[in-house]
Amino acid sequence: MVASTLNTSKPWLLRPFNERSTQLFLGILFGAVALVTLLHLVFPEGHALHVSAYTVTLLGKYLCYALLAVAVDLVWGFLGILSLGHGAFFALGGYAMGMYLMRQIGDRGVYGDPVLPDFMVFLNWQELPWFWHGFDMAWFAFAMVLLAPGLLALVFGFLAFRSRVTGVYLSIITQALTFALMLAFFRNEMGFGGNNGLTDFKDILGFDLRSDATRLGLFIATGIALAIGYVICRGIVLSKLGRVSVACRDAEARTRFIGYRVDRVQLFVFVVSAMLAGVAGALYVPQVGIINPSEFSPLFSIEVVVWVALGGRATLYGAVIGALLVNYAKTVFTGVMPDAWLFALGGLFVLVTVLLPKGIAGLLQRRKKAEDSDNVAGQEVTA
C-alpha cells in the first residue's frame, strides 16, 4: 500500500522545491560553493581573498561529512532509529571508490604490477581476488558505491526490522556491526589492504587527483551531491512515506496496528540512508586520498550522531550545520591544542544532550516561532 503511493506519486521529489527552508538551504549551499569556486579561481595565490586548494579540499571533506550527517538525520530524526553504525556504510562506499582508484593506478605503483595493487604484490598474492574484478570500470565501481552499503543495509535491516529490534538494542547491534567490520577490514587476508587501507591514488576518470582543478571539481561535485541528497531526504520526509515513518518514530505499535507495514517503511528509509552515506564516503576518499579501517570505528559513527544532535535532530539542515561546525572546530582544536579536542568533543556530547535537546536548529526555530506569533498568529511551522 505504501509502496504503491510511492511509485505513483511522482512529484514527491519536486515537492521540497516549494518549501521555503529547502529553497533557503539550496540557495545558501550553492551560493557558498560558487563563492569558494570564484575566490579560488579569480584571485591569484598569495592574495588575501584567495582560497587555497587545501582549503577547497578541506571544505569538500566537510561537505561529505554533512551528507553523511543528513543520512543519519533521516533515520534518526524521522524514523527514530539511532544508528551507531552509519560509519560502516560511509566506509563501504569509500572502499568501493578506493578500489576503483586503486585499479586506476595501473602499473604506476611502486612494484609496477599492471593488475595487482601494491599491497597485494607485497603480500605475495598471485591474482586479483574475485571481488576486485570489475572495479577497473568506473560505472561498475560507482554502482557498487550505492549497492554495497545498500545491500548491507538491506540484509541487516531486513533481519532487524522483521524481528522488531528497535531502540537501544538496534543502536547497540549497529555498533557491533561496524565494530565487526572494522576488525574484518583490519585483516590483511580480507584483501582490502589491511591496516594501511587503500591509498596512493593517482587519478579519477582520467583527471589527475593532485591537480587543483580536479580538487575543485570534486568539491563542486560534493556540493551537488549534498544538494541532491538533501532534496531526496526532504522529498521522502514530505511524502506519505515520510509521514508514516514519523508515525513509526513516535508510536511504532500504534502505526502497526493501524495497518502499516512498519518494517518495510523502516527498511526502505534505512537503505536509502545507507546509500547516501555510501555516496558521501565515495566522495570523501578521493579528496582525502586514503581509506582505511579506522573509518569503521564505532567512535566515528557515534561522532556523526553528535553532529546531528548539535545541529538539531529531524531538521536535515540542522545536521548540515552540526557537521560543518563540529568539523571546523575539530580542525581548529586539533591544530592548536590536540589534547583538548576530546575534552571539547566529550563536553559537547554532554552539553548538547542535556542543555540543547533540539540543537541549534531548535534555537533558530524558537526565535522564528516567536517572530511568527508576533506577526501572524497561528501560522504553521514546518518541522
Add this chain to the structure above:
Amino acid sequence: MSISRSLTSLLLLCLLVLAPMAQAQSTDSEATALLQALADSSYAQKKDVIAEIAGSGDERARGWLEAFANGKLSRIEDSGQFVIVLSNRGRNWTVADALSGESLGEVSRRDLDSIRINNALRNELDGILSVIDLTVANPDTRLAAARDLRGEVDAPLAERIDGLLQTEDNSDVRAALTKALAIYQVEQGDVAAVAILDGSLNARARVALNGAAQSDDPELAAAAAQALKNIETKLKINSAAETLYFGLSLGSVLVLAAIGLAITFGVMGVINMAHGELIMLGAYTTWGMQQLLPGQPGLALILSIPAGFLVAALAGIAIERSVIQHLKGRPLETLLATFGVSLILQQLVRTVISPLNRTVITPEWMSGSLMVNEALSLTLNRLYVIGFALVVFAGLMLIMRKTRLGLEVRAVTQNRAMARSMGIKATRVDILTFGLGSGVAGLAGVALSQITNVGPNLGQSYIIDSFMVVVFGGVGNLWGTLVAGLSLGTINQVLEPWAGAVLAKIVVLVFIILFIQKRPRGLFPQKGRAAEG
C-alpha cells in the same frame, strides 16, 4: 582415646620421616675417611672412591662431589681439615667446612691444597651427580631428579637406574624411574617397554615412541604406533580442557566487565557508555595503590578491591547526578551523553597520568601456574580472576535477591510511580543502584589490571563486548549475564585455533547480531510485568 590415637599417629609420622635420614647420615669420621681417600689416591682409584661416596647416601655427598667436580674441594694443609671454597677471588679465599658446612672465613690461598681432578673423572662425576639426587632421603627431591632423567638416560645410567629401582620404595619415584628407563629401552628397541610409555604425556617419551614407530621391527613399530595413538587422544582431551579453561577465563573477564552493566543497563535501564571507563578507573586505582605501597604488591592489590569499588562507585554516582538524571526516559540521549563522559574520562587519564600503559605488578602468590599434568598447566592469575568473578556474581545476586536495596531496586524498575507511592525513595534507590553497578565495574578493573595492560583505552575495548554480553544474556537477568559471558568466552576460545583471534571475534559478533534478530530479548527474556518496560 582419640587424642592418644592422633598422638600415636603423629609419632609414627615423625619416625617415618626421620628414619631414612638417620640411616642415610654417615658419621663424620667415616666421611673424613672417604674424603681422605679421595684426596690421596691416584686418579684410577679416585673413581672407586667417588662411587663409594655417592653410594654412602650421605646428604652432603652431593655438595662434596659438586665441589670436587668444580675443583673447589680443598684441604687445609696444616690441619688436614676438608673445606669447600666459596669464593676464589683474590689472595684469600672464603671457605666453609666440608663436613659441618660452617663458614671458616678467609684462608690464604697458599694454605689450601686443592684435590685434583681430570677430565675422565669429571665425566664420571657428571653421570653420578645426575643420579645422586635419587639416593637422598627426601622423596620430593628424588621424584624431581627422576623426572629430570627422562630422555637423558644412556647405557651406564640405565644400569644405575636398574640398581636404584631395586631399593626404591616410593611408588611415585619408582614410576618416574621406570618411565625414564623405558624411554631408553624403547630407543634400544625393547617392545615390552612400549607398554610403560603408553599414555605418557612427556615430550621425550613421544620422541622415543616416534622413533620406535619408524623402526624396521614390525612388532615394535605397531606397538609404538598404537601407544602414540593413545597419547594423541589423551593430548586432545588435555588441549580441550585447556581451551575450556581459557574460555572460562575469558568468559569470566567478560562477566566481570558486564555484570555491572547488567545492573545499570539491565535493571535500571540506563545506558552507560562510560561503563568501560569506570572499569579503567578501577584498574588505575590498583596501579595507584601499588604506587602508594611500593614493595607490597599483594597488599596493595587486596586494598584496591574496596578502593577500586569506592572510586568507581563515586565516579558513577557523580555521572548519574550530573548527567543521567536529567535524561530520564530518553535512552538514546543518555547513550550519547555518557559517551561524551567516557571521552572526557579517557582524555583526563591521558592528560593527568600518561597516554602510555602503566605496569601493574602481579603479586607472587598470583603468578606462576598450576601443573595438572605434563600437557596441562593453568595460569594462577586467571584462576584467581575466575574465582573473583564468581564471588562478585554471588555477592551481587545476594544483594539483589536478599536485601532491602535489591527489593527496592526491583520495585522501582518495575513501576516507579507505584514504588514511590509505597514510600520508596526512588531517587535514593537510583543513586545507590548506579553506585553499585559502577562499583562492580571498578572491581572488574582491579581484576583486569592483573591480566591486561592498564591504559587509557582499557575501557573502550570492553564496552562493546559488555553490551553484547548483557543483551545476549537477556536484559535484566543476572543469570543470563553469567551464562552469556561464560559461553561467549568459551565459543571465542574454541573458534580461535581454527579461525584466528580476530576472525573468532568477528564470528562471535555476527553470531550475536543474528541471535538478537531471532530472540530480541536475549537468552533469558524477562517475563511478566518487568518485560513490558
